[in-house]
Amino acid sequence: MSPDEPLRPDPDALLAATPRPGRGRLKVFLGMAPGVGKTYEMLRAARRRKAEGGDVVVGVVETHGRRETQSLLRGLDVMGRAPIDYRGRTLLEFDIDGAIARRPELLLVDEYAHSNVPGSRHEKRWQDVEEILGAGIDVWTTLNVQHLESLKEVVWRITGVRQRETVPDSALSRADEIELIDITPSELRQRMAEGKVYMADTARIAAERFFKPENLTALRELALRRAAQTVDDQLLGAMKRAGVQGPWAAGERILVLVGPDAVAGSLVRAGRRLSDMMMDAPWVVAHVERPNAPAPSPTASARLNDALKLADQLGGSTVVLTGDDLVTATLDYARLNNVTQIVVGKSTLPRRNPFRKSLITSLLDASQGAALHVVTEQAEAEPAAPRTPRRSLRSWPWMGHLGALGLVGLATAVAALTDRISDDANLAMFFMLGVLASGLTLGLWPALTAAAVSAFVYNFFFLDPRLTIWIGHPADVLTFAVFFVAALVTGWLTGRVRDQGRAVSRRAAAVAALLAASRRLSSAVGHAAAAQVLAEQLAAATNGAAVVLTPGEDDIVLSAAAPPLDALTSMDFAAARWAWEKGEPAGAGTGTLPNSAWTFRPLQGGKARAGVAGVEPHAVQAEEDARFVGALLDQGAVALERAEFAAQAADAQALLRSDRLRSALLNSVSHDLRTPLSTVLGSVTTLLDYGKSLDKATQRDLMLSIREEAERLNRYVGDLLDMTRLEGGALVTRRDWVDLRDVLRAAVDRVSRRLETRQIIRDFPPELTMVKADPSLLEQALVNILENAVAYSPDGSRIEVAAYEDRANVVIAIEDEGRGIPTAELERVFEKFRRMEEATDRGKGAGLGLAISKGFVEAMGGRIAAASPIHDGRGTRILISLPKEHQTPEQLL
Amino acid sequence: MSAHKPRVLVIDDEPQIHRFLGPALEAAGYEHVRADTATEGLREIARKAPDAVVLDLGLPDMDGKAALEKARAFYDGPILILSARDRETEKIDALDLGADDYVEKPFGVGELLARLRVAMRHRLHRVGAEPIVEAGDLRIDMIKRLVSKAGVALHLSPKEYDLLVQLVEGSGKVVTHRQLLTAVWGPAHTEDVQYLRVFIAQLRQKIEPDPSAPTLIATEPGVGYRWLG
Structure with missing residues (x-):
């Protein structure tokens, strides 16, 4: 915060202070060692709470057979434990679902650091507690300071005992309250002597060592410090919330540089401790990836991943930097992010080249303003941690060096053959060529081998005196020296060029794969297809199987799998659901349901979670792959x-379409019913009011107009009814053998009165195969088409009605000489309420005619189509084709 | 009145309407001029200077309101709107834009001709602007701003009086809510139809022989009021 800025409460601090709605409060009873009486104190406090009327339930308490503690349990509501099957045995474990179902105000869960039996929902008890808090239940728990992840090593160095059960520091930071249970070391030893401290017989000797007075003093100090720090934190938080400008070290930022080596974990812990000392200064764990460096071995990259994961657990953030030069990349990042403290390990960079400055020296030289912390700690004594991380390289460069030797041999042979005709300098060129070839084809190290061997062979075979390593002429010494240096430089340069090329193409391949995957994903049409593509791409990227689950009706469902899979086991499904609900990874390799066969990760879309993807845990290993999979997800x-x-x-x-349809229907009804009614009413009232003063012809015309409009109204109502029958599925077709020519004649007769000066031309063949159709429906369909033809064609034009047949169908064609239908409209003429503007007056219908024709024809198994224009840019042709039956009545006779 | 037969232009795209309106108008003593589109109608207004225009709002080539606006730019005679009931807002807009009256489809010829006569009479009246209007035993003296009923002076508030004058000057023509509100309360109150309900009711109490069955001020539901006196 800059000093001239008005002091406002820190929004983050305010947010953190607001209890998340529904989240329970966590209280930790912290002690320095077993036996200080944490559980005892917790139970006493719980009894007090219960006496005050609180709803207190004991979820799990280990009494270790201590009578005082057991007596405290009396009168408290103690939950049963849930059986968990583990390797054929049934073990009893804390019943998390029971606890959540019981919903007490306060739940006691002893031993925060406890590791659950494999097969439980969570690996660790603190994760159970986290879920219970999430369910809105207050929790009290107990913890010994040696179980804190960041103190693991300190405790190991103090006591020589390595803690297996640890709790991430963040799990303790989340506590709303910490109560330190403190007794003096001598008091504790006294209690131990009285047998009040539980320990298994087998562990007695180790325990004796652990409980040494100096150990206890150190542990006590750790516990006190941690408790005090929490008090500090809370005070700081309060000050930040109040907007008080604090004495806290504003602006401290810590950068921890880790490599794929054994000290990475220690460095991360050191970073966390430094952050603690600096009032929780933000700390970042960085790894510099060098594009030109050979890929680390699987063990090395696994170690690196562990270190980065540990940083996450301890509350730090992580970043992967890219750059050829470790020092520049680190310092660039440090400058950009105002890093004030840099933590490095002494063995972070293996010293390949004795002439090169060590990392630490370089950093010291170049880092301005940032303090450098060098951790000289021994690597954790982990089993089978090979000192060199480059084991994988060793196997195949052998071949590279052999190849280099072969190339030098070839150069020697060529030089020997041309020895007589060329001088020494030219011979040197052949060796140079060999070095060049080694560099280009085999890489840096084989090229350097080739350079050294070439220098030796050149001297031995071709510089006088030959077959010795001695050089006779002083001039040849110079030649040799120049040759040697030139060969080394050539080998170095070409080898690097080749290695860089390899690295570039590897990355290009990765980018291309990602591009291809994204292209396939974006071209997938529909949800199911996208899920399937994702599953396939994930499977391909991880060389294993992959599944994708997406939200269904009320739960997530398996929507794609590669290779195909019918269903997930209930354990796998529970892990998937966990990942879906919490938005965190679950399943194998995670803290939640690790016994699942899959690792599930949430698919976080731009707005909401889109689903869950699962891959086989062994599949993702190298960090590069992991990032690719991340991008894919x-x-x-x-x-x-x-x-x-x-x-x-x-x-x-x-929905919009159906809405539009409804409003089209309303419009149609209001206009098409009302217009004929207007004419009828107007004509009738004219006749009534002024009949006497009108001549006979006018009177007759008005009456004719009334009849026409009444008929029009009737047709329209008929159309609406037909449409309703079609839409409602109430249409019954009575198919019978029909001669289409008869139906056509009847239809033409029906429209003949409206033809006026239009001329109907019939083109019927003398013979026409009969088809099975409903004659009345077909006639109506034809009448509608003919009326349309009349409505949209000018007076005096011709309407041609033809019938013909091909092998499979009998076809009716009706053509008019109207202005035709624009191509864009052609597909839609059979839609409801679609009518062309500029119909001639008489025919203006509701725009239902052709839709009904289509419905009827299709109900009879026929097809209908429109073509336009047909002659000179004018005219419309409607074709109706009805299928021939396999057997006609003639054949049956 | 004038010597020639009054000329009525009918603008409608439905030929069936012309088919009966033509004989009806002729029989009632008018000259019928037919136009099938708005463009044609506007041309006929300019060319033939009709004494009244009957305009259908649903024309194929132009929005009826647009046609009305164009016509009002150069034509001052009465314009009657033919509209369908589901086009309520269009009808009101048309009245606000200067149409004299409206007839809903389907309509009887008698009603149309009656409205036509009222609209034409109103135009004639306005030309001669009578200062004193009498309706039954009600007498309105617009010069002295006095209203009396059977010789007894009525006490009207200024707003009531303004409202009455607006209606009387409309003389048989529908005056829309918007027109009344703008004239009496100002353009800021064009939506406050409830004012009108209150003041019209008060006015009816004072001037109508039987306020529960008004014969002087008619309500056109959803549209406005009309002076029948």
Whole structure:
């Protein structure tokens, strides 16, 4: 915060102070060692709470057979434990679901650091507690300071005992309250002597060592410090919330530089401790990836991943930097992010080149303003941690060096053959060529081998005196020296060029794969297809199987798998659901349901979670792969989300269409019913009011107009009824053998009165195969088409009605000489309420005629189509084709 | 009145309407001029200077309101709107834009001709602007701003009086809510139809022989009021 800025309460601090709605409060009873009486104190406090009327339930308490503690349990509500099957045995474990179902105000869960039996929902008890707090239940728990993750090593150095059960520091920071249970070391030893401290017989000797007075003093100090620090934190938080400008070290930022080596974990812990000392200064764990460096071995990258994961657990953030030069990359980042403290380990960079400055020296030289902390700690004594991380390289460079030797041999042979005709300098060129070839084809190290061997062979075979390593002429010494240096430089340069080329193409391949995957994802049409593509791409990227689950009706469902899979086991499904609900990874390799066969990760889209993807845990290893998979998951989430949005948009569109249809219907009814009614009413009232003063012809015309409009009204009502029958599925077709020519004649007769000066031309063949059709429906369909032809064609034009047949169908064609239908409209002429503007007066219908014709024809198994224009840019042709039956009545006779 | 037959232009795209309106108008003593589109109608207004225009709002080539606006730019005679009931807002807009009256489809010829006569009479009246209007035993003296009923002076508030004058000057023509509100309360109150309900009711109490069955001020539901006196 800059000093001239008005002091406002820190929003983050305010947010952190606001109890998340529904989240329970956590109180930790912290002690320095077993036996100080944490559980005892917790139970006493619980009894007091219960006496005050609180709803207190004991979830799990280990009494270790201590009578005082057991007596405190009396009168308290103690929950049963849930049986967990583990390797054929049934073990009893804390019943998390029971606890959540019981919903007490306060739940006692002893031993925060406890590791659950494999097969439980969570690996660790603190994760159980986290879920219970999330369910809105207050929790009291107990913890010994040696179980804190960041103190693991300190405790090991103090006591020589390595803690297996640890709790991430963040789990303690989340506590709303910490109560330190403190007794003096001598008091504790006294209690131990009286047998009040529980320990298994087998562990007695180790325990004796652990409980040495000096150990206890040190542990006590750790516990006191941690408790005090929490008090500090709370005070700081309060000051920040109040907007008080504090004495806290504003602006301290810590950068921890880790490599794929054994001290990485210690460095991360050191970073956390430094952060603690600096009032929780933000700390970042960085790893510099060098594009030109050979890929680290699987063990090395696993170690690196562990270190980065540990940083996450301890509350730090992580970053992967890229750059050829470790020092520059680190310092660039440090400058950009105002880093004030840099933590490095002494063995972070293996000293390959004795002439090069060590990392630490370089950093010291170049870092301005930032303090450098060098951790000289011994690497953790982990089993089988090979000193050199480059084991994988060793196997195949052998081949490279052999190849280099071969190339030098070849150069020697060529030089020997041309020895007589060329001088020494030219011979040197052949060796140079060999070095060049080694560098280009085999890489840096084989090229250097080739350079050294070439220098030796050149001297030995071709510089006088030959077959010795001695050089006779002083001039040749110079030649040799120049040759040697030139060969080394050539080998170095070409080898580097080749290695860089390799690295570039490897990265290009990764980018290309990602691009291809994203292209496939974005071209997937529909939700299911996107899910399937994602599963396939994940499977391909991890060389294993992959599944994708997406939200269904009320739960997530398996929507794609590669290779195909019918269903997940209930354990796998529980892990997937966990990942879905909490938005955190679950399953194998995570803290939640690690016994699942899959690792599930949430697919976080732009707006919401789009689903869950699962891969086989062994599949993702190298960090490069992991990042690729991460990118794939992101893209998959976006693709799924987009597919979902598209589906929603389509739904909305359909709704809009049906809405538009309804309003078209309303318009049609209001206009098409009212217009004929206006004419009828107007004509009738004219006749009534002024009949006497009108001549006979006018009177007759008015009456004719009334009849026409009444008929028009009737047709329109008929159309509406037909349409309703079609839409409602109430249409019954009575198919019978029909001669289409008869039906056509009847239809033409029906429209003949409206033809006026238009001329009907019939073109019927003398013979026409009969078809099975409903004659009345077909006639109505034809009448509608003919009326349309009349309505849209000028007076005096011709309407041609033809019938013909091909092998499979009998076809009716009706053509008019109207202005035709624009190509764009052609597909839609059979839609409801679609009518062309500028119909001639008589025919203006509701725009239902052709839609009904289509409905009827299709109900009879026929097809209908429109073509326009047909002659000189004018005219419309409607074709109706009805299928021939396999057997006609003639054949049956 | 004038010597020639009054000329009525009918603008409607439905030929069936012309088919009966033509004979009806002729029989009632008018000259019928037919136009099938708005463009044609506007041309006929300019060319033939009709004494009244009957305009259908649903024309194929132009929005009826647009046609009305164009016509009002150069034509001052009465314009009657033919509209369908589901086009309520269009009808009101048309009245606000200067149409004299409206007839809803389907309509009887008698009603149309009656409205036509009222609209034409109103135009004639306005030309001669009578200062004193009498309706039954009600007498309105617009010069002295006095209203009396059977010789007894009525006490009207200024707003009531303004409202009455607006209606009387409309003389048989529908005056829309918006027109009344703008004239009496000002353009800021064009939506406050409830004012009108209150003041019209008060006015009816004072001037109508039987306020529960008004014969002087008619309500056109959803549209406005009309002076029948």
